[in-house]
Amino acid sequence: MAYAFLVPALAVLGVFVFWPMLSSLVTSFTDARIIGPRNFVGLDNYAQLVGDGRFRNALGNTALYTVVTAPISVGLALFFAILLNRKLPGRGLFRSVIFFPFIASLGIISIAWAFMLDPQVGIIAAWLSEIGLPIGNGVRDPAWAMPAVMIVGIWRNTGFFMVMYLAGLQSIPGELNEAAAIDGASGIRRFTNITWPLLANTTLFVVIIAAIFSFQAFDQMYVMTSGGPFFKTETLVMLIYSAGFKDYDLGYASAVSWVLVLIVLVFSLIQLGYFRKKAVKY
DSSP, X not given: OHHHHHHHHHHHHIIIIIHHHHHHHHHTXXXXXXXXXXXXXXXXXXXXXXXXXXXXXXXXXXXXXXXHHHHHHHHHHHHHHHHHTSOOTTHHHHHHHHHHHHHSOHHHHHHHHXXXXXXXXXXXXXXXXXXTOOOTTGGGSHHHHHHHHHHHHHHHHHHHHHHHHHHHHHTSOHHHHHHHHHTTOOHHHHIXXXXXXXXXXXXXXXXXXXXXXXXXXXXXXXXXXTTOSTTTTOOHHXXXXXXXXXXXXXXXXXXXXXXXXXXXXXXXXXXXXXXXXXXXXX
């Protein structure tokens, strides 16, 4: 009976997830285009990646974006979760305000941020200029384009990770912190010896999801910068989009997508192994 109930869900996954993944894997070994026959080319698409400067640039941009946005998003989420887990006046409102960007349309958010960072009409650009930090041409400036899309990514994802940490904090028995406080442990010691170890499972989930979100970054780059200026914000997902839907090279786009899948898989397995050793049961 249980398997019978699983059939509809497995059918949906099979049609919309497993079959497209298998199809893209097969396509990555061909010279498939939008129109025309497909010829098997073996590892030619993957060999092309090695010598493709645009691929290396996109890989570097993706790594930079991930290394910066994922830790900052997770750190801010933990900070806000600990702060708003206390009985503070208006904490429900603050939780909603921080979480709201995650449920809003990323395309609309990106347009709004692009306007706010515009040196001609943007309010944030004006504030930065007032304190001696002019942002040049805003998102069209090679020096500011990547920081701008990073800010949007951090601002959007922090609220989602905060909710995950709030759930983790509320699953920790209050008696543990109360007993430690009675024994004279400071707030920092209670966090490092009780709260943080018991959040290991939550942190594992949050860090892996944060990394996946960062590796898959596309929307704000597409809307705010279109991968520019001078390919400064082109990520692997943008390269996949460009190769597949602009150049119509489906085989090469599929090869890039599977390289991205392998990167995310390896990164997730490393984190899984690390946090499993840190997990504490009670």
